Amino acid sequence: MSLLVVGSVAFDDLETPFGRRENVLGGSATYFSLSASHFSPVQVVAVVGDDFGSPELAVFEKRNIDLEGLERRSGRSFHWKGAYGYDLNEAQTLDTQLNVFADFHPVLPEAYRESPFLFLGNIHQVLQLDVVRQMARRPRIVALDTMNYWIRDYREELGRVLREVDILLVNEAEVRALTREHNLVKAYRRVQEEGPRILVVKRGEYGVMLFTPEAIFSAPAYPLEDVFDPTGAGDTFAGGFLGSLASEGRVDVPALKRAVLAGSVLASFTVQQFGTECLQTVSGQELSGRLQRFSDMMRIDEL
């Protein structure tokens, strides 16, 4: 089944203890769609400027990502500059230039409005809600990402869009800020009261925790010796997670667990190189090999 993502396509300047890159392709919708494309057809709604040229276009085309919803405007694309220290857990934002993204008003092409899976990337809640309203009918699954900025300053608007959401994907600090609950089991109950019946908590190197009404599941990050650049790991996870669900066309507990594994493994490729380098080049064989090893790693024989 097809999967629609609304988010940002950007250029990033990245600095980690292991090196730096300037003007590399980034943005939540970029990581998300490259990742999801390994499992399902993906449609992108985003905005770019004149600096988005044929090399960038080729990255998406190689992965058969539908860009009918990519708006082009005159001006520069969204630009983000960030740096990481040795523990790589949190980016320090050095500069954010919204550029054409400042006036982004997502408009869904006709063909996108029937998508059964919708991912609302980290954009203004009013825009997220507007996207939901543009759909021909309620999608089977609406998933949403948000961040502390919206939680702090737009809590009411966030509440309105959460009512339309099935799956909330956030990090640990965000779910605690959103629910004012430190304990995640309790925080999940608060989240359910606001709408989403499924909660995915992203915990960086500690992996991911999934809450559903029937089950709690947790997977570690795929263990790696070398992590070069964590940029985009969360969006890559979300793409693999929802891409896997869309390809199965079901969202029961076994499918959700497999989706957690898929998202985790894709994120492990992302962090092994700078930006989207690894996501662009990883083969289906490498992906399924690592997925199998991850599943074997986690398997427990009967007690």
Added chain:
Amino acid sequence: MSLLVVGSVAFDDLETPFGRRENVLGGSATYFSLSASHFSPVQVVAVVGDDFGSPELAVFEKRNIDLEGLERRSGRSFHWKGAYGYDLNEAQTLDTQLNVFADFHPVLPEAYRESPFLFLGNIHQVLQLDVVRQMARRPRIVALDTMNYWIRDYREELGRVLREVDILLVNEAEVRALTREHNLVKAYRRVQEEGPRILVVKRGEYGVMLFTPEAIFSAPAYPLEDVFDPTGAGDTFAGGFLGSLASEGRVDVPALKRAVLAGSVLASFTVQQFGTECLQTVSGQELSGRLQRFSDMMRIDEL
């Protein structure tokens, strides 16, 4: 198979956001042995003072724990006072009175010297090494716990005892301090160079990560809505982990994974009440029920 533990038996004053208790039974060997006793016979080598009376004795006797190696001296037992904030991840030590523990020189009763499983609790490295030397032969498994204090000030002595160790159980900060490696996969290689072929990294609410030459495994903490008192969680984990291995009499990967689950589930009982309250009263049925739920929770259907 029987399991020998050398460590501390203490009285604790505990303060958490949910209440306080004074003079409750504590110490690494106490949590360890109560936990392990759910799976295997346990022998304890420790020292206590005059304040250790029949109520305390009864706690061990009810769980059929062998106290032939419990030395009694005149004076007060080891006393620890600690407090936790709301995040419950790290204890703040308010007071430590070593008392009779200051001159502790473990002497193994004859019957203990053949034990195939040995756990060296967090005591001076010179004493840990002396215990190994007192064994009639090299045990099948020697496991060791340590802490930052020894890593910082007794690194050379620690290196000598590590050569005798099969399984190292430490927390994340400790393994990083020990190996001067942030990445745990790399840290494990350094640990292997020093002796232990198996590493268990305790991560509090993030659970446990197991490294063996053949596999890496990770389990979350058993999810709970209410954590009252994390005191002894690490020692409880170690007791359940080694008790499970001793009861199986094997230390291959499937047995090690089951041991991680056993230790995690026992630790989840410990933190639900103050001190050793829950460990004293939990039934075999409650334990196996939670163990089964934990295993179901973690199960992944074939990809």
